[in-house]
Amino acid sequence: MTGPVTPKPSADIVTIVEAQRRDLQRDKRRQTLLFLGVLVVLVAVSGHLGEVSWQKFVNGIPRFGSYISRTLPPVSPETLWADLGRWMWAGGRWVGLLFDTVLIAFVATTLGVVAGFFLSFPAARNLAGGVVHYQLARRFLELMRTVPELVFAMLFVFAFGLGALAGVLAIALHTMGVLGKLFSEINETISDKSLEGVVAAGASRDQVIRLGVVPQVLPAFISYTLLRFEINVRSASVIGFVGAGGIGQELMFVINQFIYRDISAILLLLIITVALVDIVSEKIRHRILDGEQRR
Template sequence: MALVNAFNASPHLAEIEKDYERVARQRTTYTFLLLLVCTISIFGGFYVAEEANSGSFWGGLSSFWDYPYDIFAGAYERGWGLFSLAAKYFPYLVETINIAIVSTLIGFFFSSILSFFASRNLMTNSLVVMVVRRFLDVTRAFPELVIALLLVLIFGPSPLAAIMAVTFHTIGALGKLFSESNENADMKAVEGLRSVGANWVEQMRFGILPQVLPNFFSYALLRLEINVRASAILGFVGAGGLGAELKMVVDWNYGADIFVIILMLVCAITAIDYFSSWVRHKLVGATGTL
């Protein structure tokens, strides 16, 4: 209605146009400022990074292909022997994937329980919500590598260090996503259950869980892929799996072995990625949920 009135009353038109121009100018200014900030941070960042780097960018550019070339040359020389290398490293890949699956499962268990205590609509005690949320924040922010390093010092080189480190981080990461999806859940089911005298656990079990479980599974599958990467990385500090082997062959510069391990890792990660997005599509019927 307002729009029609504005069009009918011509004196207002000039005013609207002026307003529009003012808003447009403001937008352009903001966009320009944002671009400026981005440009400055990119170039300034590159400058600082270049200063702190031990080699320079332009010096390194010419030798950029040397290392990939070495790897491919090593792999080419080996020829069919690559398959026996793949067979040799396959058990380590299985170990890495197992580390990821176990930590995702355990992390899923704890974070799904904690998420109910971190959701404002489900937990009336706001102190509990705050404490659990801060706990999740810390577990999420704690770099896995640090935990793995500490545990390797205590346990010695063992996959257990990787499992505990990845699990710890998974609890925080999933817990946050789960609690967000709890908060978006429809509360009518809970109200219905409360009206027939269900206790809190029953309300959660029958009112919320059936609504959010597909989301939970979807997030957990996404986590699985991230955790495969993480457990491969943690091998670098001695936490077992394919990463430990990769570190060894990188240190010794075995081109063929590096090639095979990287290829296996890339294939495994891509395969899990496609598998998980296929299952997620079945579960929640939409892609792109982060």
């Protein structure tokens, strides 16, 4: 392909390459067509089920544009600060609610991690005490992972009343399910051979886990935990839709009441909060993992 440059050879080479490609893919083409056919049928059926029509797109997209533009505050250079001040008229309260949102994510992540940590050992094939423990732990984690947080939140709002408790418990249960499974998969990468030294020294089962397993899996656990915390901040921003605390309730109110300026103001603050949490979490993750490498 990097041969001598003679006048106008390039088109030939491209055609040769194209021809070769065509040869290679000719037998694949039928399969690809079949795949596309199935896809088209599925799209058509789903489109029917989802009540989609071109008309809706044609009408909807401009309307989304005007919706967005209506949420933007009028800002002129002369009265910049006054305009911004009017836009963020309830800024203090919103920041407080966002702070609560982050706290909900923090408390829920902590609870979920602790529970998921302890369940991840019976849920790991190589560390479970027996088939019964293993199956019980696995199935339980699976259930907690599959039921959406918002469903838990709705149930808990009924049981515990409106407020953050319901949200914290909902997110904590889901986190336990997700992290418990991830942790157990990390545990399963530990070879029995590396644990033999601890077993043969006379350690009991929990000591084998503490001394043999935990030091090896901890960096990965911490990394996943911080990632989950970032996700949980996002979840905590919507559990207020069902009355389970955080910024969600206020956000739902202003969207449903079409208070356009407040929508953009709250969303801006929310995006900033999420970005800040992501940055801080990333910093911590890098510091812990680097420290682990250096030691």
